[in-house]
Amino acid sequence: MLPAVNYLIVPDKGDPYLEGHKCDVCGAIFLGERTVCSKCFARDKISKVKLSNTGTLYSYSIVYRSFPGIDVPYISALVDLDNGGTVKGNLINVEPDPENVDFGMKVKVVYGDALGRKDKDGNSYMSYFFEPA
Amino acid sequence: MSDVYVLGVDMIKFGRFPDRTVPNIGAEAALMALDDAGLTIKDMQAMYCGNLGQANAMVGQRILQEIGQTGIPVVNCANACATGATAFREAWMSIKAGMYDVVLAVGVEQMGKGLLGGAGGGDGIPKEGLLGSGTMPCVFAEAGMEHSSKYGTTFEQFAKISVKNHHHSTLNPKAMYQIETPLDDVMNAEMISYPNTKLMCSVNVDGSAAAVLVSEKKAKELGMQRAIKVRASALASDPYTDRDLVMPDVNACTRIAAKDAYEQAGLGAEDVSLVELHDCFATAEMLHYENLGLCKDGEAGMMIDEGHVELGGKIPVNVSGGLLSKGHPLGATGIANIYEVCSHLRGEAGKRQVEGAKIGMTHVIGLGTACAIHILEKP
Numbered sequence: 001m002l003p004a005v006n007y008l009i010v011p012d013k014g015d016p017y018l019e020g021h022k023c024d025v026c027g028a029i030f031l032g033e034r035t036v037c038s039k040c041f042a043r044d045k046i047s048k049v050k051l052s053n054t055g056t057l058y059s060y061s062i063v064y065r066s067f068p069g070i071d072v073p074y075i076s077a078l079v080d081l082d083n084g085g086t087v088k089g090n091l092i093n094v095e096p097d098p099e100n101v102d103f104g105m106k107v108k109v110v111y112g113d114a115l116g117r118k119d120k121d122g123n124s125y126m127s128y129f130f131e132p133a
Numbered sequence: 134m135s136d137v138y139v140l141g142v143d144m145i146k147f148g149r150f151p152d153r154t155v156p157n158i159g160a161e162a163a164l165m166a167l168d169d170a171g172l173t174i175k176d177m178q179a180m181y182c183g184n185l186g187q188a189n190a191m192v193g194q195r196i197l198q199e200i201g202q203t204g205i206p207v208v209n210c211a212n213a214c215a216t217g218a219t220a221f222r223e224a225w226m227s228i229k230a231g232m233y234d235v236v237l238a239v240g241v242e243q244m245g246k247g248l249l250g251g252a253g254g255g256d257g258i259p260k261e262g263l264l265g266s267g268t269m270p271c272v273f274a275e276a277g278m279e280h281s282s283k284y285g286t287t288f289e290q291f292a293k294i295s296v297k298n299h300h301h302s303t304l305n306p307k308a309m310y311q312i313e314t315p316l317d318d319v320m321n322a323e324m325i326s327y328p329n330t331k332l333m334c335s336v337n338v339d340g341s342a343a344a345v346l347v348s349e350k351k352a353k354e355l356g357m358q359r360a361i362k363v364r365a366s367a368l369a370s371d372p373y374t375d376r377d378l379v380m381p382d383v384n385a386c387t388r389i390a391a392k393d394a395y396e397q398a399g400l401g402a403e404d405v406s407l408v409e410l411h412d413c414f415a416t417a418e419m420l421h422y423e424n425l426g427l428c429k430d431g432e433a434g435m436m437i438d439e440g441h442v443e444l445g446g447k448i449p450v451n452v453s454g455g456l457l458s459k460g461h462p463l464g465a466t467g468i469a470n471i472y473e474v475c476s477h478l479r480g481e482a483g484k485r486q487v488e489g490a491k492i493g494m495t496h497v498i499g500l501g502t503a504c505a506i507h508i509l510e511k512p
Contacts, residue, residue: 076265
């Protein structure tokens with residue numbers, strides 16, 4: 001399966017993982033390739049790092065109205081990964097009700113089919129999700 | 134450098150005008166602002182035009198094709214929801230620079246209906262609903278929930294902001310809606326993206342607003358009775374913050390612009406009589422009480438609970454009805470809120486007049502990110 005985003009790596013062998021691009025000078029972590037750090041302006045000091053599969057919930061919203069064809073409600077979540085980097089995604093396996101979602105809750109990153117979505121050539125994609133740890 | 138004054142300013146009543154063109158809607162406000170200044174298009178030395186939806190289609194020139202083609206320089210600006218304020222600021226800067234004495238700034242937008250943002254595009258498969266949501270109601274809900282996480286801000290407190298702004302709009306004949314929305318109505322309206330219900334989202338409308346800016350020399354020559362002095366014009370982009378790439382940071386950008394604006398004016402938040410700020414969603418307004426220094430960090434919920442931000446309160450916010458009820462035509466909003474503040478400083482705001490208003494502040498923020506703040510004064 002193809003990765004849904006360029007910071008999701010799906011190796012031929014082994015488990016998928018999220019990849020960050022880290023500035024060797026200041027430690028800022030970015031998603032997606034780049035050559036210049038927008039925090040400290042260093043050039044050509046960016047290295048690939050494997051991001052953690054665990055983190056904590058920083059903020060979220062429960063989405064009830066989206067574009068046609070998209071299943072609602074769902075939880076749109078911002079997760080601070082352990083060891084750095086923040087990623088956004090769906091928080092799954094939690095009833096979408098504020099009562100059940102706690103700031104700072106521990107989550108893990110899980111990988112799976114991109115909700116059955118296919119591109120115009122019929123290719124399937126792999127994506128990532130968060131679920132309570 | 135010359136001080137800069139707003140000599141004429143006006144906005145059309147916001148609404149939906151599907152049968153009109155963008156330049157036609159913009160031309161109406163331009164003529165109103167010229168009339169307010171007692172000047173004609175022949176007096177204008179330059180024009181700055183803000184529009185987002187047709188940013189590549191020479192809207193400024195097409196407005197002049199409707200109201201008078203004099204050959205003056207025209208610059209078309211696009212800067213997300215800070216578009217109108219950016220056009221105003223470019224006009225201000227051109228006078229500051231000593232290039233011109235009389236300049237026209239116009240902001241105009243014709244909006245579709247429905248959700249903004251998040252539609253995606255790019256290669257592969259759509260990401261909306263797969264990797265969270267990029268819709269504006271969700272993005273600003275997430276920003277509001279960050280505040281909830283830090284300070285315990287509640288759904289009800291966010292909802293009260295919408296009650297307040299809808300109430301204010303009942304006093305503004307130029308607002309899209311003049312309808313009271315009690316707290317139960319706001320909280321029980323269709324949930325769009327928790328905690329933003331439909332009544333906590335700004336209204337997509339068509340609209341335009343325009344201003345005639347003049348140098349001090351010209352203001353004195355033409356009469357200062359209704360002139361409003363621009364004490365500060367600040368524009369900031371988003372600085373690096375840790376989560377900025379996945380969570381647009383509307384706070385850091387606003388704080389940079391606010392600091393700059395207060396320094397330019399030599400004033401503090403305690404000097405401000407009223408504020409028109411960017412309530413694109415109820416959750417957003419809450420953040421900006423703190424970002425603009427109207428209260429200390431963590432006190433925003435108290436500001437709405439105690440009524441400090443209502444008409445008649447300590448620092449009335451969005452007495453026009455705000456984007457939530459007056460409406461939010463993206464490119465026009467930044468000049469429309471300058472019109473609102475000028476109306477109060479001139480003592481011409483009718484039933485919603487903030488009594489004794491001397492200093493007013495306007496604030497807009499466009500994701501991506503651009504924040505523009507102006508401080509205006511009745512000389």
